[in-house]
Amino acid sequence: MIAVEPFHPADLEEIAVQPAQVGLLPRSERRWFADRAHDLGPAWSARDREGRLILCAGFLVAHAGAATAWCVMAEAKGMALLAITRRIRALMAAASWRRVEMLTDPDFPEAGEWARLLGFTLEGVRRASAADGGDELCWVRIRSDK
Numbered sequence: 001m002i003a004v005e006p007f008h009p010a011d012l013e014e015i016a017v018q019p020a021q022v023g024l025l026p027r028s029e030r031r032w033f034a035d036r037a038h039d040l041g042p043a044w045s046a047r048d049r050e051g052r053l054i055l056c057a058g059f060l061v062a063h064a065g066a067a068t069a070w071c072v073m074a075e076a077k078g079m080a081l082l083a084i085t086r087r088i089r090a091l092m093a094a095a096s097w098r099r100v101e102m103l104t105d106p107d108f109p110e111a112g113e114w115a116r117l118l119g120f121t122l123e124g125v126r127r128a129s130a131a132d133g134g135d136e137l138c139w140v141r142i143r144s145d146k
Contacts, residue, residue, distance in 0.1 A: 001049055002046045002047065002048060002049075002054065002080050002083055002084070003046065003047045004044050004045070004046050004087065005044065005045055005046075005047070006043070006044060006045070007037070007038060007043035007044050007045045007056055007057075007058055008038070008045070009031065009034035009035050009037075009038050010034070011034070011045045011053055011056050012025070012030045012031070012033065012034040012037075012056055012072060013027075013030055013031065013034070014053050015045075015053040015054075015055075015056055015072060015074050016052070016053075016074045016075060016076065017072055017073070017074065017075075018073050018074060018075040018077070019075065020105070020108040020110070020111070021072055021073065021105075021108070023105070023131075023132055024105055024130065024131060024132075025072060025131065026131060026132075029131060034056075036060070037058055037060060037070060040060045040061055041058055041059040041060050041061040041067060042058055042059055042091075043056070043057065043058025043059070044056075044057060044058060045057075046080070046084065048076070048077075048078075048080060052074065052076060053074060054073065054074045054076060054077040054078075054080055054084075055071065055072070055073050055074065055077065055080075055084055056071070056072045057069070057070060057071035057072070057084075057088065058070060059095070059097075059100070061097075064096070064097075065096075065097055065098040065099060066097055066098065066099040066100070066101070067095070067097045067099075067100050067101075068100070068101045068102070068103070069088075069092075069100055069101065069102040069118075070102075070103075071088075071102075081114075085114070085117055085118065088118055089118060089119065092118070092119070092141065097143070098142060098143050099140060099141075099142050099143075100120075100140070100141045100142075101123075101138055101139065101140050102115050102118070102120050102138075102139040102140075102141075103126065103129070103130075103136040103137065103138055103139070104136065104137045104139065105130065105134070105136065105137075106125070106134075106135055106136070106137050112137060112139070115139040118141070119141050120139035120140060120141045121139065121140060121141070122137060122138075122139055123138045123139060123140045124137075124138055125137060125138070126138050
């Protein structure tokens with residue numbers, strides 16, 4: 001069982017980030033990002049049965065029709081990933097945004113696989129847009145007019 005709660009900026013300093021994401025959000029930039037993530041859109045944190053943070057995630061709202069999804073996971077997320085995936089899919093289905101983007105590290109293919117499970121398709125490469133100056137893959141999920 002996981003407990004989902006509103007995101008607080010201090011959560012990003014508490015979470016034991018999985019190794020593949022450490023470079024994407026260096027410790028020196030976590031508080032800066034956390035404050036903006038808290039201000040720019042809905043966000044949540046999830047804890048496991050022992051009370052450990054296993055996820056911080058949310059949406060950075062650009063305008064009424066678009067947002068960027070973000071997620072930081074702990075290595076200890078374990079079997080909670082399926083429940084997390086279902087919860088995020090439900091949140092996106094209920095959201096009013098026409099376009100949702102998700103950025104992933106090309107050197108972390110598991111993130112791309114997860115993006116596909118969430119219903120995203122690969123749009124392209126964003127050159128030199130990562131915190132470390134590297135490239136990022138841009139995934140999109142677009143709600144059709146149908």
